[in-house]
Amino acid sequence: MVDLLIGIFLATLITALFTTRLYRLLMWYSLNSLSLGLLALLLGRSQHDGAMVASGVITLLLKAGAIPWILKRLSQRFALERRIVPNIRIQYAIMLVPAILVFTFYLAEPISHMVSGNANDVAISISSLFLALLLMMEHRNIAPKIVGFLAMENALFLLGTTATGGMPMLVELGIFFDLLMAIVVINLLLRREEVRR
Amino acid sequence: MSLYLLTILLLLLIAPLLLGTIKALKMWLLFKRPLSPLQGYRDAAKLLRKETVLSEEASVVTRIGPFLVLAPLLIVLFFLPPAARGAWYVSFVDAFTLTGLMALSTFFLMLLGLDGASSFGGIGASREAFIAALAEPAMVLTIFAVSMMAGDLGVGQAGANLARSFPTNHMASFLFAGISFFLLLLAENGRIPVDNPETHLELTMVHEAMILELGGVPLALVETAAAVKFVIFASLFASLFLPFGADLAWPLALALFVGKLFLVALVVALVEVHTAKLRLFKVPNLLGIAIVFAFLSLITFYVLGA
Amino acid sequence: MMIALLSLPALAMFVASFLHTPRARRFLPLSSVAILIPVAMLFFHPKPWRLWGDYLVADDLDSYVLLVASVVGIGVTLALLTLGRHVEIGEAAYRRFYRFFALFWIGLIVSILANHMGIYWIGLEMATLSTVYMIKTHHSAAAHREAWNYMIVGAIAISLVLFGIILIYASAKPVLGEKAMLFDALLAQAHAIPSPFLFEMGFALATMGMFVKMGFFPMNLWLANIERASYYPVAALFSGILESAVILGFFRFSTVARAVNEPHLVGFVFVYTLLTIFVVAFLIYRAKDFMRLFSLSGIEHMALIALFWVGGGTFAALLHFGAHAFLKPALFLSTGVLESRGRYHIAGALRGYRGFRGRLFVFLVGLFLLAIVSLPPSPMFFSELYGFGAMVDAAESSHHLLAMIGATLLLLILLSVIFYRFVAIYQSMRYEGEAEERPVYAAELAALALFAAGLLLLITPTAMEFLRRIV
DSSP, X not given: OHHHHHHHHHHHHHHXXXXXXXXXXXXXXXXXXXXXXXXXXXXXXXXXXXXXXXXXXXXXXXXXXXXXXXXXXXXXXXXXXXXXXXXXXXXXXXXXXXXXXXXXXXXXXXXXXXXXXXXXXHHHHHHHHHHHHHHHHXXXXXXXXXXXXXXXXXHHHHHHHHHHSSXXXXXXXXXXXXXXXXXXXXXXXXXXXXXXX | OHHHHHHHHHHHHHHHHHHHHHHHHHHHHTTSOOOOTTHHHHHHHHHHHSOOOOOTXXXXXXXXXXXXXXXXXXXXXXXXXXXXXXXXXXXXXXXXXXXXXXHHHHHHHHHHHHHTOOHHHHHHHHHHHHHHHHHHHHHHHHHHHHHHHHTOSSHHHHHHHHHHOOOGGGHHHHHHXXXXXXXXXXXXXXXXXXXXXXXXXXXXXXXXXXXTTOOSHHHHHHHHHHHHHHHHHHHHHHHHHSOOSTTSOHXXXXXXXXXXXXXXXXXXXXXXXXXXXXXXXXXXXXXXXXXXXXXXXXXXXXXXXX | OHHHHHHHHHHHHHHHTTOOOGGGXXXXXXXXXXXXXXXXXXXXXXSSEEEETTTEEEOHHHHHHHHHHHHHHHHHHHHHTTHHHHSOOOHXXXXXXXXXXXXXXXXXXXXXXXXBHHHHHHHHHHHHHHHHHHHHTSOSHHHHHHHHHHHHHHHHHHHHHHHHHHHHHHHHHHHHGGGGGBHHHHHHTGGGOSOHHHHHHHHHHHHHHHHHHHTOTTOHHHHHHHHHHSOHHHHHHIIIIIHHHHHHHHHHHHHHHHHHOHHHHHHHHXXXXXXXXXXXXXHHHTOOSHHHHHHHHHHHHHHHHHHHHHHTOHHHHHHHHHHHHHHHHHHHHHHHHHTTTOTTOOTTTTSOOOHHHHHHHHHHHHHHHHXXXXXXXXXXXXXXXXXXXXXXXXXXXXXXXXXXXHHHHHHHHHHHHHHHHHHHXXXXXXXXXOOOOOOXXXXXXXXXXXXXXXXXXXXXXHHHHHHHHOO
């Protein structure tokens, strides 16, 4: 079941790379966070780790529910363009994404032998990090850059969970707090967007 | 052996029923009075009685084309994984052969479209080539990935292995291959995100455009070929990705198998109702996702063992 | 309790930012000076002092960096009083600026005192996010674009640091358990880490993230453009306080990395910093306005600090760091005055000042400009001497003496390019161009005087003794 959820995590991220509609992008991000939260809940329950269950619940509420809704409201308020224009053409993206996957799996090979958790999960979280980076750089609009940043945080959370069996609770709380602050700053930053696009 | 032949006969017989079910479901979901699912048989019977009119520019290709469109698909029917435990099956046919045979059928369909010298045929053939160019590699990769996970390169043997023991530690790869295969099912059978099987408008035709010139017996043959193609894909999906229940008693196993086929038809109908047809130049986006997922499935299995 | 005392000035600023009376802000510099009391207490308390369990621990290095950052904070608070007279800024934006400055200060105090890698990261991220808005306070299209640029690249850099932290934690967790997040525990058990490759990978990633934040290769112009597009106090805060926290993080990570595998550390950091200094030296040669010039020079000095620290001259690195953290904010604050007649008026920028304030300003700025290129008796002069000496000393015992001497020669050539350019700029400021009157206000002059006093204190023997004892 854990493998399935991690598979869904990566699947939603890759689909988010190819989508061209803003609301769809937010939906894929929400599904991504949903699978992450469910994964944290499952792992926490099986390892009797209350901290991980708590962070799973917070992930579900915040990242799968509140943040996509807030982003949708922001995009409506600032009338962001809903069509997402890719910078690299689809033909090259089809070749680039598998190339990144192979490259990161190759990079993650030596690491996965040294880590206590499941090797595949570590490799998938590292490749999710790179794919989130690609999402940030690939499109011209603002929204994919924001979602890419959020997806990077998701990938780091997954890495922390699978590679180390959960980061200390304080760090998790701090990361959530910083994410919230990032949303506030994004709101303030967008205040000029209405003039530009 | 008798179970094997029975399965093939069954699949052949319910092929029009499946397509009819999809159509009826769509109409019901859209609050229209649904067509009877048996309409496919009635259409075939009607077409067999009609006379054939060929265009002046038609050559021998139009006369033998329809047979050549149906024949490879009928051959593929013989190579599918077994539906019930104990049935005989062909174990050595791999992904390349399957894809190649289906591509042969598509090739003759394209020739058929071009041969009538009508512009619609030309449009349909070029669009079909465009879509097939992206869908074929993805299909080879997907079926190859699943065969490797099941431990044997022959699709029949792979299906039998999966029915016996499903490797749950490769769930992620299976998920990716499943997503990719479903997208290919939609693409190769001309279903809504890729092609609209119900309209005859220039903007939205691919498959229909190639067979616009046909009538009578050739049309019946080509429509049957479309139905058989859908049954092939649905049965591959059912045996490779939903491989449970094959060790029941053979009547029950066969019934369960047919039930899975109808389940696939239901899902396709739901997807068709909820999605809009993509612009032709956006189809590569969708098929790009299929290719990437097929590739991802293969390397997730091979490199990581997940 | 100490934490409450330390965050008091920032809290006062936060509260004052909600008051609509501009005069309330006049007393902010006084409340900021109050931060020196807890910092002085830190100095006289036996170290290491556990301020909050294992998470915030004050040792010698911490206290020094905190003192430097606090002085910079006081200086910037002073200079902020006259921001409205040099640039156009609305009242609401001015108040928001103070609010985010307060958040920034708290985040960095937490970061500097952190012993726990996670707490360090949280403080740094909070500071990064608050600076984004401070950049945008300047309502121009360029500032808007640069604020987004900063947000994105800053987010990537911080995520790289988190990635590195996770890998380091994963590598040390089998040995230390949850304590693997603490710097002192890592240092104590560095030899026992089961997979050094994982640690080194984590260290390399975290260092790359920190270097990108400080503007090293390939992000040199990113930082220069950001500082150009924002108001001058933001640039002062960057180079004074934010870079202090980042370089402190680098100091801590590299101390552990040195215990794990020293040759790899030295090779990696040397190549990176030399490449950066190479690129930055030529960029400085071509800089045509003050802000870009100073931010590029800041990158060069940070690279030198990293180089000295890793090469064995830890005392030199700390001295250089302290001097730079006083000089660079001072120079940035003075650009508020220097650029009051337009941006690209380098020639004649130091001419035409009248009155005692004007002459004091010219004297101080001239001093700072020449001090930053390591003319004696600037602390930078001593730090570079000691630094190069320590590097060659460290290399004598290894096989790489020739490589080290080659690196030193290359560095000296690049530094001389920068030296030439700065002297040329100083002379152009003093002796060329037209004499235009530029007003100088008491508040910013007080800030400059404060920084000059700090610099003088750094050269005294007691300060140097203290720095030698650290590490």
